[in-house]
Amino acid sequence: DTLPITWTSRGLQIQNVKIEYSVDNFTTASTIIASTANTGSYNWVIPDTALSGSTIKVRVSMVGNASVNDTSNANFRIRGGFTITAPISNQRLIVGKSETVTWTTRGTIANVAVKYSATGAAPWTTITSSASNTNSYSFAVPAPRVTTAAAKVRVEDVSDATVYAESAAFRADYYTITWRVLDYDTNAPLQQLSTTDNRTFWVDATGTLGSPVNHDYSYNSYTTFWSKSGYIERSLEWTADNDKTVTVALENQLTATVQWHVGLSTSYTASSDTLKATCWLERRGKLIGT
Numbered sequence: 001d002t003l004p005i006t007w008t009s010r011g012l013q014i015q016n017v018k019i020e021y022s023v024d025n026f027t028t029a030s031t032i033i034a035s036t037a038n039t040g041s042y043n044w045v046i047p048d049t050a051l052s053g054s055t056i057k058v059r060v061s062m063v064g065n066a067s068v069n070d071t072s073n074a075n076f077r078i079r080g081g082f083t084i085t086a087p088i089s090n091q092r093l094i095v096g097k098s099e100t101v102t103w104t105t106r107g108t109i110a111n112v113a114v115k116y117s118a119t120g121a122a123p124w125t126t127i128t129s130s131a132s133n134t135n136s137y138s139f140a141v142p143a144p145r146v147t148t149a150a151a152k153v154r155v156e157d158v159s160d161a162t163v164y165a166e167s168a169a170f171r172a173d174y175y176t177i178t179w180r181v182l183d184y185d186t187n188a189p190l191q192q193l194s195t196t197d198n199r200t201f202w203v204d205a206t207g208t209l210g211s212p213v214n215h216d217y218s219y220n221s222y223t224t225f226w227s228k229s230g231y232i233e234r235s236l237e238w239t240a241d242n243d244k245t246v247t248v249a250l251e252n253q254l255t256a257t258v259q260w261h262v263g264l265s266t267s268y269t270a271s272s273d274t275l276k277a278t279c280w281l282e283r284r285g286k287l288i289g290t
Contacts, residue, residue, distance in 0.1 A: 003044045003078075005032075007060045007070065014038045016063040023053045026071065035063050052080035052107030054160075080107025082155050082165035089168035090149040093141050094175060097219035101153045102136045103165065109133050111158040116142055120152040120169050130158050143218065146172040174216035175240045181211040181226050184249040184256075190228055198223040212245075224248075232256055 061069035
């Protein structure tokens with residue numbers, strides 16, 4: 001923005017003036033211009049780095065004789081501001097995942113508050129009431145899920161809540177997980193399934209689920225249990241960190257006779273006098289470990 005500064009002079013022949021401003025009644029001062037012709041006016045293009053606040057004054061003084069000066073009679077205000085650069089419009093953020101809001105700052109704003117709204121309007125949930133203004137802040141996206149671009153994040157000046165910016169509307173989504181629940185022996189997809197997990201994020205004990213089946217999850221680690229009548233229940237520890245397919249196999253109780261076989265292979269190298277032994281474990285013809 002451009003701020004016109006005007007003054008009048010009388011008496012001395014003042015050729016050039018120095019213009020300064022201050023937020024503390026000139027206990028400290030910042031130079032606007034060190035020397036400019038004494039025309040009675042100057043258009044100050046306020047830089048992004050200018051001090052902001054409501055106690056600002058301007059001083060005009062004679063170049064070469066600083067005791068000849070005058071200060072504006074009343075305080076005025078320079079408002080700082082923000083421009084949010086991320087998230088962008090319709091961006092997909094994930095509930096529960098640490099995401100980063102970034103912005104640029106106009107003026108000197110020391111601390112910011114970061115707020116979130118699933119609807120893009122009041123009421124706003126406070127993510128942090130005060131954080132150092134580093135032009136970025138990371139936070140775990142709160143529930144609920146927002147599948148259309150409606151959620152927004154807001155950055156505010158802690159010292160003046162009327163100075164703020166809001167992001168473009170974005171989605172606060174879940175990851176989609178495709179579950180493949182198979183017969184351990186035949187790899188055939190199973191039907192009439194039930195499931196639950198340690199976070200009770202998805203509980204379905206109806207025995208009506210069929211593989212493959214999709215379900216949506218917030219970012220997190222889970223232990224999921226799958227069961228089917230006549231099969232041994234199976235649990236799986238996994239993390240919802242992307243859209244992906246997760247496979248789990250259930251064993252039929254009638255055919256799940258456990259047969260373990262241990263294999264051992266040895267070889268001796270005379271030149272180095274070394275003996276190498278390799279062991280492995282098989283279960284029903286499948287390698288379990290070495």
